[in-house]
Each structure stands twice: as structure tokens, then as C-alpha cells.
Amino acid sequence: MNEKKELRLSIPKEEVLQPGHLACQGCGASLAMRYALKALGRDIIVDIPACCWAVIDGPFPYSATNIPIYHTAFETAAAVASGVSNGLKAIGNDHTTVMAWAGDGGTFDIGIQALSGAAERNDDIIYTVYDNEAYMNTGIQRSSATPHGAWTTTTPVKHYRKGWKKDLDSIMVAHGIPYLATASIAYPEDMIKKYLKAQKIKGTKFIHVYAPCPTGWKSDPAMTIHLAKMVVETNIFPLYEVENGKYKINIKPKNRKPLDEYLAMQGRFKHLPQEEIEYLQKTFDEKWEILLKKEEHFG
Numbered sequence: 001m002n003e004k005k006e007l008r009l010s011i012p013k014e015e016v017l018q019p020g021h022l023a024c025q026g027c028g029a030s031l032a033m034r035y036a037l038k039a040l041g042r043d044i045i046v047d048i049p050a051c052c053w054a055v056i057d058g059p060f061p062y063s064a065t066n067i068p069i070y071h072t073a074f075e076t077a078a079a080v081a082s083g084v085s086n087g088l089k090a091i092g093n094d095h096t097t098v099m100a101w102a103g104d105g106g107t108f109d110i111g112i113q114a115l116s117g118a119a120e121r122n123d124d125i126i127y128t129v130y131d132n133e134a135y136m137n138t139g140i141q142r143s144s145a146t147p148h149g150a151w152t153t154t155t156p157v158k159h160y161r162k163g164w165k166k167d168l169d170s171i172m173v174a175h176g177i178p179y180l181a182t183a184s185i186a187y188p189e190d191m192i193k194k195y196l197k198a199q200k201i202k203g204t205k206f207i208h209v210y211a212p213c214p215t216g217w218k219s220d221p222a223m224t225i226h227l228a229k230m231v232v233e234t235n236i237f238p239l240y241e242v243e244n245g246k247y248k249i250n251i252k253p254k255n256r257k258p259l260d261e262y263l264a265m266q267g268r269f270k271h272l273p274q275e276e277i278e279y280l281q282k283t284f285d286e287k288w289e290i291l292l293k294k295e296e297h298f299g
Contacts, residue, residue, distance in 0.1 A: 016034075017037050021058060026221025026222065027224075028228060032128075032185050032211045033056075036101075037065065039193075040199055045098050046100075048102070049074050049102050050106065050137070052213075054071055075111050075114060076111070077114065079114040079118070081099065082114075082121070085124050098126070103131075104129055112168075119177050125204060129208050131211060132212065140152050148163060149161060151267070151269070152216070164283070169206075172206045178205065180206045181242075182207075182239055183210070190251065191209070194241060211228075218268050233256070233257040234256060235284055235287075247299050249291065249295050256285075
């Protein structure tokens with residue numbers, strides 16, 4: 001069996017996510033949930049705080065996920081998942097997967113205290129952040145995951161976002177959790193393998209999924225997958241995993257693509273002068289080199 005065929009077979013055929021969800025055209029977050037549920041199956045409980053997915057799932061009593069869902073307060077995704085997980089164990093259920101599913105606003109910002117607590121306790125949950133780099137559900141406001149240079153409604157063109165997005169992945173690794181991974185919806189085989197691995201590991205697992213938002217990024221909905229691929233090929237969002245402190249980069253682009261093409265596909269960056277683009281390129285190249293060194297020394 002050749003490698004390409006093996007990769008195709010790694011994607012489960014069953015669709016847990018049903019038609020009729022309320023996502024926008026080209027929504028990366030909807031694809032992220034689809035792939036996650038294909039990997040994790042139906043023996044699962046998911047809690048969702050205030051975020052795009054609180055709407056995407058559908059109005060009560062309808063649910064596009066067709067699995068048990070708890071809708072929770074903005075700051076409580078990790079706390080609720082911890083409670084559900086420990087409650088299941090109290091009644092002898094050690095087989096049902098428990099996952100918190102939150103956006104970057106509810107993770108990098110509002111929910112980080114509950115997430116830190118769950119990680120410190122090493123509660124047996126999977127925590128997924130689908131990262132669209134702003135508070136998209138409430139009007140495209142800046143979050144601490146918004147990248148340097150980006151337009152949002154609270155960082156308009158004349159005052160575009162200054163400073164780098166919070167390095168939450170390093171923060172989570174510093175908690176000593178057993179598993180962390182980054183994933184992109186443009187690489188479903190890689191993403192599904194990481195969820196399958198996380199499902200078998202006891203303790204807190206953190207998966208950071210890159211999920212483009214055409215509405216907030218002012219991008220063509222038809223280009224969502226291309227954007228999610230470009231972000232890996234430019235080394236802006238490397239795909240890697242950290243298992244028990246050991247780093248492994250999953251995809252190493254043979255020839256790093258220039259940043260210009262990625263930025264040009266999004267209206268949120270169209271105001272950037274060339275010197276800012278060069279600054280971004282230099283910084284992302286430096287961050288990639290740091291990750292390579294981490295893999296070398298802690299791989």
C-alpha cells in the first residue's frame with residue numbers, strides 16, 4: 001500500500017457532524033469540528049462556551065453535532081469539561097471522551113484561568129481552541145490571538161494591531177501537560193491522527209487548530225483551505241506536537257513560501273506598508289528557527 005493511500009484511509013468515513021449547521025460560507029471552524037468528531041466518534045461529550053460554535057450548532061433543541069453538548073459561560077469551558085470528566089469517572093465511566101471546544105477569545109483571554117487550572121490538575125480532558133484570531137461571533141474584535149498588523153473593528157486601519165499574539169502553546173507546555181498539538185484544517189490526516197493520539201492519553205490534552213474566518217479576515221470563502229495551507233508553508237503556524245515534553249515537527253516545508261502571498265489574500269492586512277511585511281517575515285523566520293532548536297534539544 002503506498003503512502004498516499006494510507007493517508008486517505010486514516011480519515012474515518014463516518015460523518016458525526018450533520019448537515020444544516022449555521023456557519024458562514026468557508027468557515028474554518030465548521031471543518032475543524034467535522035474532522036475532530038470524525039476522529040473522536042460518538043462516545044463523547046462536548047462543552048462549548050460563548051463563541052461562533054455556540055451559534056453554528058443550531059438553535060435549541062436542534063444540534064448539528066448530534067452528540068451531547070453543554071453550552072457554557074464564556075470563561076468556563078475548561079472548568080465544565082473538568083467537572084463532566086470527573087463526574088463520569090465517579091460513576092465508573094472511563095471510556096467517554098470529554099472535550100472543551102472554544103474560540104481564541106474564550107481560550108487565550110477570557111477562559112485562560114480555567115484552562116490553567118485544569119492543566120495544573122491534569123484533568124482528563126481534550127481542550128480544543130479553534131483559532132480564527134479575533135472575537136468573530138461578537139463583531140470581529142481584537143483578541144490576544146490577533147496577529148501583529150491585523151485590522152479588527154477595535155484595531156482599525158489607523159490603529160492596527162500592534163504586538164505579537166500570545167504564545168499560548170508555550171504556556172500550556174510550561175504546565176507540564178502530557179500532550180499538546182497544533183493542527184490546520186488544510187491537513188486533515190495530520191489533524192485526525194493527533195486527535196486519535198490525544199484520545200488515548202490520560203490527562204490534559206491541548207489542541208490548537210488554525211481555522212480561517214472569511215468574514216473577519218475579509219477573504220474569499222473559496223480560499224479557506226488555501227489559506228490554512230499557506231500559513232503552514234510560510235512557517236507562520238508550524239504543525240508540531242509536544243508529548244511529555246518532547247517536541248516533534250510534523251511538517252517541514254522544503255521551501256518556505258514568502259509571506260506576501262498569504263497576506264495579500266486577506267483584506268485585514270491590505271493597509272500594511274512593505275517595511276511591516278518585512279518585519280513580519282523576519283520575526284516568523286526567527287520563531288521557526290527557535291522551534292527547530294526546541295525539536296533538536298527536546299525531541
